[in-house]
Amino acid sequence: MIGGRSATLQQLTRWLKLNPIKTQSLMAQLAEKRSVIIALLLTIQYIVFSVSASHFLDQGNLTSILYSSINLAVIALGMAFVLTMGSIDVSVGSVQGVAAIAVGRAVQFGWSPITAVLAGPAVGALFGATIGSFVSRIKLPAIIVTLAMLYIGRAIIFFAVGGEWISGLPDTLSFLKETYLFNVIPLPLILLVAIYLGGWYIMRMHPFGRHIHAVGSGGSTARLAGISVHRVQILTHTLTGLLVGLAATWYVALYQNVEINIGITIFLDAIVATVLGGTSVLGGKSNIIGTLLSVFFIATLRNGLVLISVPSLWVDVILGVLLISVLVTEFYQYKLRVRSQYT
Amino acid sequence: MSAQTFAHYFNKYRHAYLLIIIGIIIVISSQISSYFIEWNTVGNVLRFATVIGLLGFGVTLVFLAGGGGIDLSVGSMMSLSAVTIGFIMQGEVNPWIAAASGIVAGVTMGAINGFLITYIRIPPLITTLSTLYAYGGLAVALTNGRPLTGFPAEFGVIGLTDVYGIPLQFIIFLIPAFIILQWMLSHTRFGRHIYAVGDDETTARLLGISVERVRWILYTISGMLAGCSAVIMNSWLLTARPDVGEFRELIAITVAVLGGTSIFGGIGTIYGTILATIAVATLQFGMQLANVNSIWQHGIIGILLIVTVSLNVIGRR
Numbered sequence: 001m002i003g004g005r006s007a008t009l010q011q012l013t014r015w016l017k018l019n020p021i022k023t024q025s026l027m028a029q030l031a032e033k034r035s036v037i038i039a040l041l042l043t044i045q046y047i048v049f050s051v052s053a054s055h056f057l058d059q060g061n062l063t064s065i066l067y068s069s070i071n072l073a074v075i076a077l078g079m080a081f082v083l084t085m086g087s088i089d090v091s092v093g094s095v096q097g098v099a100a101i102a103v104g105r106a107v108q109f110g111w112s113p114i115t116a117v118l119a120g121p122a123v124g125a126l127f128g129a130t131i132g133s134f135v136s137r138i139k140l141p142a143i144i145v146t147l148a149m150l151y152i153g154r155a156i157i158f159f160a161v162g163g164e165w166i167s168g169l170p171d172t173l174s175f176l177k178e179t180y181l182f183n184v185i186p187l188p189l190i191l192l193v194a195i196y197l198g199g200w201y202i203m204r205m206h207p208f209g210r211h212i213h214a215v216g217s218g219g220s221t222a223r224l225a226g227i228s229v230h231r232v233q234i235l236t237h238t239l240t241g242l243l244v245g246l247a248a249t250w251y252v253a254l255y256q257n258v259e260i261n262i263g264i265t266i267f268l269d270a271i272v273a274t275v276l277g278g279t280s281v282l283g284g285k286s287n288i289i290g291t292l293l294s295v296f297f298i299a300t301l302r303n304g305l306v307l308i309s310v311p312s313l314w315v316d317v318i319l320g321v322l323l324i325s326v327l328v329t330e331f332y333q334y335k336l337r338v339r340s341q342y343t
Numbered sequence: 344m345s346a347q348t349f350a351h352y353f354n355k356y357r358h359a360y361l362l363i364i365i366g367i368i369i370v371i372s373s374q375i376s377s378y379f380i381e382w383n384t385v386g387n388v389l390r391f392a393t394v395i396g397l398l399g400f401g402v403t404l405v406f407l408a409g410g411g412g413i414d415l416s417v418g419s420m421m422s423l424s425a426v427t428i429g430f431i432m433q434g435e436v437n438p439w440i441a442a443a444s445g446i447v448a449g450v451t452m453g454a455i456n457g458f459l460i461t462y463i464r465i466p467p468l469i470t471t472l473s474t475l476y477a478y479g480g481l482a483v484a485l486t487n488g489r490p491l492t493g494f495p496a497e498f499g500v501i502g503l504t505d506v507y508g509i510p511l512q513f514i515i516f517l518i519p520a521f522i523i524l525q526w527m528l529s530h531t532r533f534g535r536h537i538y539a540v541g542d543d544e545t546t547a548r549l550l551g552i553s554v555e556r557v558r559w560i561l562y563t564i565s566g567m568l569a570g571c572s573a574v575i576m577n578s579w580l581l582t583a584r585p586d587v588g589e590f591r592e593l594i595a596i597t598v599a600v601l602g603g604t605s606i607f608g609g610i611g612t613i614y615g616t617i618l619a620t621i622a623v624a625t626l627q628f629g630m631q632l633a634n635v636n637s638i639w640q641h642g643i644i645g646i647l648l649i650v651t652v653s654l655n656v657i658g659r660r
Binding site for chain 2: 088090134138139140141143144145147148149150151152154155156158159268271275281282311313314316317319320321323324327328331332334335
């Protein structure tokens with residue numbers, strides 16, 4: 001069957017988990033892999049931007065793309081967790097803001113770096129646990145709880161900083177961005193890879209990831225299989241909050257200030273990254289590598305569009321339309337597939 | 344009295360509780376500001392209530408039809424309609440034609456939402472969340488974030504005229520919308536279909552009701568009401584602000600659930616929503632008089648939302 005193909009191709013086939021026996025050609029199967037599509041999009045994007053914007057490939061610019069990707073990537077991973085569980089969190093921006101204020105104050109008061117680093121995740125996890133409790137115990141839809149939390153969080157931010165910025169922070173946390181391993185690999189990149197490996201491990205290898213998928217698939221199957229749905233809901237929302245708090249720590253380390261409308265656009269970016277990355281909005285299906293690739297895609301898009309002088313106001317429209325198009329394609333394909341099963 | 348019992352009574356005697364809440368808000372506001380107990384207050388509260396109520400009606404209808412229905416894009420539809428009116432007005436056409444085209448824009452946007460939800464079958468939550476950004480972003484991007492001016496003074500007649508102290512917008516928009524929609528819900532076949540679809544989708548389908556058609560029409564009505572709100576706001580401010588609809592989805596959803604609409608569909612009335620509208624409008628005007636920052640106002644309404652939804656869900660167990 002596969003005798004005609006070279007050994008390398010066979011190896012590649014196995015590695016990408018394609019099915020050599022299927023009647024579809026290997027190329028067609030490859031084109032259905034979400035990560036492959038996004039990697040291709042990312043490559044095209046880099047070629048287009050490096051041709052059309054002269055300073056795109058400068059080292060400073062690429063570093064700034066990397067830094068903003070890290071912020072988005074950590075939040076998008078959290079979003080992937082909640083979406084896979086069939087839930088949603090629209091309050092990530094506000095939670096990041098509150099957590100960033102906690103980190104900023106900790107730095108301002110001259111607390112030790114460890115305390116400052118942990119302040120963000122602690123506050124984020126607290127918010128996540130609150131949201132999770134409302135969702136699991138009172139059984140409110142996550143959208144209502146997090147929509148309310150979005151505005152409550154904004155009020156807390158306003159209360160905590162009183163309309164001014166927290167700025168001119170001492171460089172307690174600067175070691176996070178200034179350390180280089182072997183003088184070449186930036187520490188944040190390693191942290192990012194570590195966090196995503198952790199996320200991938202939880203989702204693919206650890207039983208908890210299976211539980212998240214089971215709860216997200218809906219119905220009573222998860223409960224009948226003996227999974228505590230309450231526990232999974234609370235823990236997943238807490239985990240998301242924790243990741244958002246971690247992003248807040250990174251934000252403070254990077255910019256050394258906290259402004260009043262921090263995180264106001266991060267939700268859109270995070271949800272586009274997760275959905276484009278192949279995580280289902282219906283729950284039960286996740287794609288961690290796809291999410292990471294889409295994060296780079298979106299961070300590069302935001303950066304590149306500004307460089308080729310597209311007004312930044314248009315980026316929200318482009319991302320909104322991109323989100324709708326991805327969803328329309330997915331659901332239309334799904335509809336056709338369901339129909340062809342019955343006819 | 345346990346929380347469960349209280350929640351139960353809150354649901355059972357909702358309208359009495361709403362009247363009590365309005366009373367409490369009036370008492371507190373009059374203590375905080377000496378300007379609250381005046382004849383003007385009625386007009387001002389009703390002026391706030393008109394836009395809140397129209398958007399709240401749309402969200403109420405969408406919630407009623409169930410199936411996870413929610414409309415988060417009401418505010419953005421309102422912004423883009425407002426901007427549409429503003430742009431058409433720049434062409435020096437008759438202002439009433441421009442206003443009508445704003446409503447048409449709202450209908451179109453609502454119909455797009457409904458199409459994506461019922462025929463492509465994207466979940467309502469994620470659809471309206473995407474269009475929240477798409478419509479709202481478009482409104483801001485097309486105008487570069489600057490308000491459009493150039494409205495003739497006679498356009499202000501809707502938003503700025505009072506009839507015996509009652510704002511004209513309340514008389515010609517909210518009261519007719521209230522009467523028509525409540526009549527539709529309780530006296531027409533379509534209204535019964537809405538409750539049937541929201542209560543049990545499968546049964547409604549077996550009865551021969553086109554669930555998709557019912558829901559699509561409701562999303563379109565929500566868009567139309569957002570378009571009407573845009574006309575009112577443009578007439579009131581005599582400018583077309585691209586951010587006029589920001590944060591309105593929060594208030595619209597709060598009003599709908601405070602009025603007793605179930606977020607899971609099948610339960611709710613328009614007169615519940617209008618009572619809740621008066622309550623929230625009074626609260627907002629009171630906070631405005633007390634000089635409460637708008638960020639605080641939204642935070643307070645957020646808390647109100649989460650408390651009300653919890654009471655609704657617990658009381659109906």
